[in-house]
Amino acid sequence: MIENIKNEITQVEVNWLALNQTQRIYQSIINTISRHSEFHFYSEDLNNTILIIKDNFNRTKSSLIKYYLLNLEIEQAQILHRYSDSNILLMELQKLIKENESVYTDNRYGTVLLNISNNNLLLKQFDSAIEYAENSRKYFKGIYLTQKIVDEILFYSNFYKNELLECEKYIIFNSSFNLNESTEVLFSKFNYYKACLEFKKGNYFKCIDILNAHKEIEKDKEGWNINRRILIILSRIELGEFDSLDLSLSNMTKYLNRLAKTNFLNPRFAIILKICMVIVRENLDINRIEKKKKLILKYLEVMKKEDMKWQIKSPELINFEDWIAAKFVIKSRLN
Structure with missing residues (x-):
């Protein structure tokens, strides 16, 4: 014994x-x-x-x-x-x-539900992602930042389901919330989501206004600022603003060159910029762009590489391949 x-x-x-x-x-x-x-x-x-x-x-x-x-x-x-x-x-x-x-603990259980929701989003199982996100919310009562992470997943899921009215509910950010450097970036992301929503609706002027009014996202190094600039360029292409496009593309080129020296540059963005330059040089003329189709498809083929593929949970809510395929009838669904 x-x-x-x-x-x-x-x-x-x-x-x-x-x-x-x-x-x-x-x-x-x-x-x-x-x-x-x-x-x-x-x-x-x-x-x-x-x-x-x-x-x-x-x-x-x-x-x-x-x-x-x-x-x-x-x-x-x-x-x-x-x-x-x-x-x-x-x-x-x-x-x-x-x-x-x-x-x-409530926090651990809520966190695993939220993680399941996020994983379902990555699997493109949007209805399940929404269900788990909503179920997780009650475990984070009074935790405002975590509530906004729940809102973020709900926004993405509804955005890709094309439920744009539903998306509106999740981009509200409490302006009285005490912002510090990290929460300021989160706040600016929700303004960016608002701009993506306006782009999706075809409100390109409004999209540009939102992106120009909220530049806190420039502090982020995960691609948000790059995609902010790309979204402005795509909006100007949609509007046919050639004078503004020249300046935007020039500034974008300089910005990407600076980023390339810091190892923070995803090569996907450089390819997107090259394709935008081809489109703008041809003055958005469909017939002239058709002649450049081979070059554009060559660039798009490069984007099939694993490190350049479109990611569903990323700042690139407006999938560039889908956008260019829809606008210029270039059949190149790669993701």
Whole structure:
């Protein structure tokens, strides 16, 4: 009996040490991920952390350690665009949180519902994304910024469903909310969404006015400012504003050249700029553009590369390939 007690004490110590290590290395890799936008900077560290935590779980069968393990496996699957895999892992995580008192908190359960919603958006399962987002909302009462993340997913899902009236509900930002540098960028994103909505409706002047009035997004380095500039260019193309287009394209070229030196430039944007230049040089003349169709298709073919493909959850809500195909009848659906 004494031996059994000793074994139990030993196991408790093993469990405690394993959990302590898991929490420490989990937080470390999360901090690393938040500091780097590109996967190759931390892919090996993430994989090694997953292996260590998996070993800790196998030795302890701790539900809490399993919680941390699943979160990292989901992170890895989503970064690698394996959204069907991450969906399976998310369902497992939801079940784990719901059925284990040692793991459950309202915040954790709401977060997993929100993550499932986001994953469904990435899978283009918009109705399911909307359902999970709405269900997650009640777990974030009084947490305004998280509520806006819910609104963001609902906006994207309804936007791609072409439910434009429904989208209007989710782009309201409380002007009395105390803005700091990070929340200011979030605020400007919702103004950008408003501009995308106006573009989709064909209100190009209004789209440009909104984008010119709210430039806080210029501080962002994830492509929002580039897409803001692209949306202005596309709006001016729609309006046939040739004089303004020359200046916009010139400024955009200089901006992309500066970005290229900082490694913050997705080559997709450079290709979009080249195609816009071809269109503008031909003065939007359909017959003249038709003669340049081979060159345009060559550029579009380059955009099939994995690192240049259109991403559904990105600042590029107006899919450039779809826009050019619709405007100039260039059949090139690539995504």
